[in-house]
Amino acid sequence: MRDEVRDCIIIGGGASGLFAASYLKYLKPSLDITLIEKMPRVGKKLLLTGSGRCNITNNNVKTDKYHTDCPDRLKTVLKSFSVNDTVGFYENNLGVVLTSKDELYYPLTYRSATVLDALRFYIDERDVETVLEDPVVRISDSNNGYMVALSSGKHYSSGNVIFACGGRSYPKTGSDGSSMDLIRSFVEEDDIVDFTPALVPLNSDKQDIKNLAGIRFTGSVAVVSEGTEHERSEGEILFSKDGGLTGIAILDVSDTALRLIREGKKTYASLNLTGSGAGDVLRMLYIRRQLFPVRNVCDCFSGILHRVLLENVLRDCHINPNMTAASINDNGLALLSNTISNWMIPITGSKGFDDAQVSSGGIKLSSLTDNLEYSKSRGLYFAGEAINVNGICGGYNLQWAWSSAACAARGVLNV
Numbered sequence: 001m002r003d004e005v006r007d008c009i010i011i012g013g014g015a016s017g018l019f020a021a022s023y024l025k026y027l028k029p030s031l032d033i034t035l036i037e038k039m040p041r042v043g044k045k046l047l048l049t050g051s052g053r054c055n056i057t058n059n060n061v062k063t064d065k066y067h068t069d070c071p072d073r074l075k076t077v078l079k080s081f082s083v084n085d086t087v088g089f090y091e092n093n094l095g096v097v098l099t100s101k102d103e104l105y106y107p108l109t110y111r112s113a114t115v116l117d118a119l120r121f122y123i124d125e126r127d128v129e130t131v132l133e134d135p136v137v138r139i140s141d142s143n144n145g146y147m148v149a150l151s152s153g154k155h156y157s158s159g160n161v162i163f164a165c166g167g168r169s170y171p172k173t174g175s176d177g178s179s180m181d182l183i184r185s186f187v188e189e190d191d192i193v194d195f196t197p198a199l200v201p202l203n204s205d206k207q208d209i210k211n212l213a214g215i216r217f218t219g220s221v222a223v224v225s226e227g228t229e230h231e232r233s234e235g236e237i238l239f240s241k242d243g244g245l246t247g248i249a250i251l252d253v254s255d256t257a258l259r260l261i262r263e264g265k266k267t268y269a270s271l272n273l274t275g276s277g278a279g280d281v282l283r284m285l286y287i288r289r290q291l292f293p294v295r296n297v298c299d300c301f302s303g304i305l306h307r308v309l310l311e312n313v314l315r316d317c318h319i320n321p322n323m324t325a326a327s328i329n330d331n332g333l334a335l336l337s338n339t340i341s342n343w344m345i346p347i348t349g350s351k352g353f354d355d356a357q358v359s360s361g362g363i364k365l366s367s368l369t370d371n372l373e374y375s376k377s378r379g380l381y382f383a384g385e386a387i388n389v390n391g392i393c394g395g396y397n398l399q400w401a402w403s404s405a406a407c408a409a410r411g412v413l414n415v
């Protein structure tokens, strides 16, 4: 069978692959492009984003919101296709009106299908060939650059391939990490970081927090190991059914916690249960002890935090919940306020890829050029989660998908 020759082949029809196709067509309408997707539909993961609302980007995109092996190149890529460029391209070319709330951008419809449809229509109307339900099974050298073989037996070849196969998170959406094997004959082993779950609920072996399942609060979490605070995040925190922790603040620090555990370090999530400093909490406790001295401790302080949570904290402080508030001395109050502000929960690991919003790992950013071409194999470009870049919650990961796709597209066209 003869190869079908194309100007560019895009492998993967997720956020980054679809955006790369759109941007290539915007820059050069005559370009002959084939986009190959293994699932029956493109953009399965994109549809799930932001709980179906698609948090498309964030006004506050900076390198410190991401984990990567090469922050300098990350900065270059995010700058070369910025949040303003994203908003402009969606509004002026793809026809999606965006709205922002607390720095977070969403489509005005608050529907991820609006974003997916806009990308699909744009590339369909511009004659991008989209091949569905036909995974790429091999990439090899050819006279035209690369030969891309599909499971159906079809072959395409091109001097430019954009590898946009995603990471390993939510494998039921199509990205299960196995496609990294396709590039192993071109890419040195040292340039690939194994995928691990990121933005993922954390597990704890602290048995006596299982009764807290379903309780949520707005506070903050610090990842602490060997007496050092490594990362902190604020927002919603939720105790999960199996004695673990989840919520946006937990997901945001999960990558750091897991890295420390992989390094063999005893790691804790230090929870601030009220979001206030220990001094403020101590003042609240004093005031309540003065107001309600004859109430039992639980009844006296339950206005400060969830009653069941308070009972657990009291137990860890060895304070009997049935004693009167007046009988707790100042040292007891200080211990209680410190524990409410820094409740140390040991972290033992995390849920798996099925529950991870993104994965960390992929091809090292340091092994790519500023246009995200593999520095040791001309014409092989990367985009999205397949690259070793992962951000916190809030639109940062999709911004990476858009910026990296645009950079790879510019690389293909050498502009």
Ligand SMILES: Cc1cc2nc3c(=O)[nH]c(=O)nc-3n(C[C@H](O)[C@H](O)[C@H](O)COP(=O)(O)OP(=O)(O)OC[C@H]3O[C@@H](n4cnc5c(N)ncnc54)[C@H](O)[C@@H]3O)c2cc1C
Residues within 6 Å of the ligand: 011, 012, 013, 014, 015, 016, 017, 036, 037, 038, 039, 042, 043, 044, 045, 046, 048, 049, 050, 051, 054, 055, 056, 057, 134, 135, 136, 137, 164, 165, 166, 167, 169, 170, 173, 174, 175, 176, 179, 356, 357, 358, 383, 384, 385, 386, 394, 395, 396, 397, 398, 399, 401
């Ligand atoms: C539940 C959930 C909610 C999220 N919410 C947000 C959010 O609101 N904001 C945000 O910024 N980020 C969010 N993310 C993260 C965001 O969805 C990802 O960062 C983004 O989708 C990555 O895009 P991608 O194109 O790199 O990978 P993917 O979207 O995973 O696309 C890769 C595609 O490649 C295809 N593929 C793989 N191998 C092959 C092959 N061999 N041949 C052909 N095709 C192949 C896959 O089927 C898949 O369609 C969320 C993620 C999840 C799971």
